[in-house]
Amino acid sequence: MTRENKTNLFEKTLVQTAFKEAFIKLNPATLYKNPVMFAVEIGTAIMLGVCFWILLGETSQGSFGYNFSIFILLLFTLLFANFAEAIAEARGKAQADSLRKTREETPAKLENGETISSSALIKDMMFICEAGDIIPTDGEIIEGLATIDESAITGESAPVIREAGGDKSSVTGGTKVLSDRIKVKVTTQPGESFLDKMIALVEGANRQKSPNEIALTILLAAFTLVFVIVMVTLKPFADYANVPITIGALISLFVCLIPTTIGGLLSAIGIAGMDRALRANVITKSGKAVETAGDIDVLLLDKTGTITIGNRKATALYPAIGIEMEALEKAAVLSSMSDETPEGKSIIELVQIDPLKYAIQHPIFINFSAETRCSGIDFDQTRIRKGAVDAIKNLVENAGNTFPNEIQLKANEIAQNGGTPLVVSQNEQVLGVIELQDIIKPGIQERFARLRKMGIKTVMVTGDNPMTAKFIAEKAGVDDFIAEAKPEDKMNYIKKEQTEGRLVAMMGDGTNDAPALAQANVGVAMNSGTQAAKEAGNMVDLDNDPTKLIEVVEIGKQLLMTRGTLTTFSIANDVAKYFAIIPALFITAIPALKGLNIMNLHSPETAILSAVIFNAIIIPFLIPLALKGVPYKPIGASALLRRNLLIYGIGGIIVPFIGIKLIDIFISIFF
Numbered sequence: 001m002t003r004e005n006k007t008n009l010f011e012k013t014l015v016q017t018a019f020k021e022a023f024i025k026l027n028p029a030t031l032y033k034n035p036v037m038f039a040v041e042i043g044t045a046i047m048l049g050v051c052f053w054i055l056l057g058e059t060s061q062g063s064f065g066y067n068f069s070i071f072i073l074l075l076f077t078l079l080f081a082n083f084a085e086a087i088a089e090a091r092g093k094a095q096a097d098s099l100r101k102t103r104e105e106t107p108a109k110l111e112n113g114e115t116i117s118s119s120a121l122i123k124d125m126m127f128i129c130e131a132g133d134i135i136p137t138d139g140e141i142i143e144g145l146a147t148i149d150e151s152a153i154t155g156e157s158a159p160v161i162r163e164a165g166g167d168k169s170s171v172t173g174g175t176k177v178l179s180d181r182i183k184v185k186v187t188t189q190p191g192e193s194f195l196d197k198m199i200a201l202v203e204g205a206n207r208q209k210s211p212n213e214i215a216l217t218i219l220l221a222a223f224t225l226v227f228v229i230v231m232v233t234l235k236p237f238a239d240y241a242n243v244p245i246t247i248g249a250l251i252s253l254f255v256c257l258i259p260t261t262i263g264g265l266l267s268a269i270g271i272a273g274m275d276r277a278l279r280a281n282v283i284t285k286s287g288k289a290v291e292t293a294g295d296i297d298v299l300l301l302d303k304t305g306t307i308t309i310g311n312r313k314a315t316a317l318y319p320a321i322g323i324e325m326e327a328l329e330k331a332a333v334l335s336s337m338s339d340e341t342p343e344g345k346s347i348i349e350l351v352q353i354d355p356l357k358y359a360i361q362h363p364i365f366i367n368f369s370a371e372t373r374c375s376g377i378d379f380d381q382t383r384i385r386k387g388a389v390d391a392i393k394n395l396v397e398n399a400g401n402t403f404p405n406e407i408q409l410k411a412n413e414i415a416q417n418g419g420t421p422l423v424v425s426q427n428e429q430v431l432g433v434i435e436l437q438d439i440i441k442p443g444i445q446e447r448f449a450r451l452r453k454m455g456i457k458t459v460m461v462t463g464d465n466p467m468t469a470k471f472i473a474e475k476a477g478v479d480d481f482i483a484e485a486k487p488e489d490k491m492n493y494i495k496k497e498q499t500e501g502r503l504v505a506m507m508g509d510g511t512n513d514a515p516a517l518a519q520a521n522v523g524v525a526m527n528s529g530t531q532a533a534k535e536a537g538n539m540v541d542l543d544n545d546p547t548k549l550i551e552v553v554e555i556g557k558q559l560l561m562t563r564g565t566l567t568t569f570s571i572a573n574d575v576a577k578y579f580a581i582i583p584a585l586f587i588t589a590i591p592a593l594k595g596l597n598i599m600n601l602h603s604p605e606t607a608i609l610s611a612v613i614f615n616a617i618i619i620p621f622l623i624p625l626a627l628k629g630v631p632y633k634p635i636g637a638s639a640l641l642r643r644n645l646l647i648y649g650i651g652g653i654i655v656p657f658i659g660i661k662l663i664d665i666f667i668s669i670f671f
C-alpha cells in the first residue's frame, strides 16, 4: 500500500525552498551540467553587457528598456527551469525525509546493558530489542524471533514475524518490536543505508543521470550547438543583406530556437520519476533501474516468501511402514535441533518434544542449504537427515537401499495439494515424511493478470518439488514455473532470457536469490529479506509485495513516456518561433519573406518580446505535467505512442502560435 500522497504538488514550504534554490542554481559551476540552460545563461550575461553598453551611450542596439526587458525575460527563463528542478528535488526530499523520520535518534541497547544513540551504531555491532522497543537502525536478526509492527515503513500495521535464519531475518530502523526479544547485527554504516542512497538520488546535483537522460542531454546539447552556428552565420548574412540585426534580436532568436522547454524540465522529470517510486514504497539505487523496469518482458518470482506468505509450517508426520511414530518424531526433532529455518522450527513446534531430552553427546549439525536441499545431525554411529524428496532419495539409493513406495506416494499426495514434503532418513533408511504447508498471498491472481495485460510473462522459480510448484503456480496464476531450482538455475534462466534479448526482473527475499537478483536487469529484494538479497538487487520493496513490480513497471513506463512527450512538445513548439521571429527580423529588408509573416505581429520588437515571453512561461506551465507524469494506461505501447505524438506533437505546434499572438496583442497595448 503506497503512503497517501501527503505533499500535494505545490505545498507552501516546498515552494519557498524551491524558490530560494532557483537562485542558488544560477551558479554556473552547477548549471553547466545542463548545456541548454547554460547556453541561456550565457545569452543572459551578454544581454546584461548590452544593457551596460547602452548605458555607456551605445545607440545601435535599440532602447535600454527593450534590451533590459529581454535580459529580465531570459533571467526568468533560467529561474523557471531551476525552479522546476528545485521543486522536484524538494518533493523528493520531503518524501524521503518522511521515510527517514522513522530513523530518528533512538536509543540502542547493547548486550552489556548500556544504551547508546542509534547514530553511534556501526556495521556489525550487535544490539538487543525487546517488546516495545523501536529498532534503532537496519539490521539482521541473528538470535531469536519477534513480531514487529512495520507500519512506520509500509503503512501496514499488521504485525509481521521476523526471525533469525531463513529468509525473513531483516529488520528496518524505525519499526517497533511488539513481542519477544531479538539480538540484531547492524548491517549498514550510518548514512549508507538504502534509504540514504535513495535520498542522494532524488536530491542534489550529484544525482547520477540515467543512460536515457544522458542520451537526451547530449542530443539537446547538439541541437544547441547547431543553433550557435546558425546565429554566428546569420550575422554576416544580415550584414550582406544590409539588415541591421541587434544583439538582443540574435540572442532572443537563439534562446527561442534551442530546446529550452525540455532542457528546463528534463531533470525535474527524472527526479519526479524516482519520487513516484518512493511513493510506491520502493527504494531504488539508480534511475536506470526505474527506466529499465518500464521495458521488462519477464518477471521471475521466488515462491516461498514472495508468492506465498513464506513461513512454511510442519502440519503432519507420516511414518514409513514398519516404523514407530515415536522413532520418526525423535528423528524429525533431532534433525531440527539447530535448524534456524522457519521449516525446522515448525517441526519442533509440531512434535512438542524438547530435543535436549535425548541428551546427545558431541552432535555434528548439518545446516540446511539450497544446494544440498537437506539438513540434519550426526552423532555416535547415527546419521539423521531431512530434506527434499529427490535429495533424500539420492542419499538412500546411493547407499544401496530402496526408497519406500508408500512414502513416494504420500509425498506426491502432499505435493499435489500444494504442500512441501520433507523426507526423514536415519542411516540412509527412510523413516517417514513430514508435511509442510504454505499460504499463497491473497489477491495475487488479479495482480498477475494485470502484469500479463502489460505484456509481462510471470515465471515462478522455486527450489521446491515439481508437484508442489505446479499446484502453487496454478493457484497463483503465473504463466510458467521452474521447480527444484538451485540458486544457479535461477541465474541461468535469467541469462538465457537475456541472451534472447528479453529484459528480466526478479523478485526474491532469500540469500539463495542473491545471484539471480544481481543478474536480473531489475532485481527487487523484499525489505524483510536477507541483507545479501538486498545488496544484490537494485531495488528494495518496503512492502514486501511480490507484485509491486506492477507499480514499478508503470512508473518506469510513465517516466520514459513523460520524457518523450515533453521532448516532442518542446521541439514542436520551437517551430512556431520561426514564423514569429524570422519575419520580424527580415520583413522590412526582404519583402519576399512576407509569406512567412502569417502571424502578422504588431512590430519586430513586440514579436521578439512575445516569443521570448512565451518561451519563458511555457516552462512553469508544464511543471505539473513533468512532476505528475503523463497519464499511463496499460494499452499497447504503439497505440500509446501514437496518441501522445498526436496530442503533444500537434499541440506543441499550435499552442505557441496562439500563445505568442495573444502575448503580442497584449504587450502591443503598451507600445
Ligand SMILES: Nc1ncnc2c1ncn2[C@@H]1O[C@H](COP(=O)(O)OP(=O)(O)OP(=O)(O)O)[C@@H](O)[C@H]1O
Binding pocket: 302, 303, 304, 305, 339, 341, 343, 344, 368, 370, 373, 374, 375, 386, 387, 388, 389, 420, 421, 422, 461, 462, 463, 464, 465, 485, 510, 512
Ligand atoms: N530446513 C530445511 N531442512 C531440510 N530441507 C529443507 C528445509 N527447508 C527447505 N527444505 C527443502 O529444500 C527444498 C529447497 O529449498 P529452497 O529454499 O531452495 O526452495 P523453497 O524454499 O522450497 O522455495 P523458494 O526457492 O521459493 O524459496 C525445499 O523445497 C524443501 O523440500
Ligand SMILES: [K+]
Binding pocket: 255, 256, 257, 258, 259, 260, 261, 574, 615
Ligand atoms: K526554446
Ligand SMILES: [Mg+2]
Binding pocket: 167, 304, 463, 510
Ligand atoms: Mg526458500
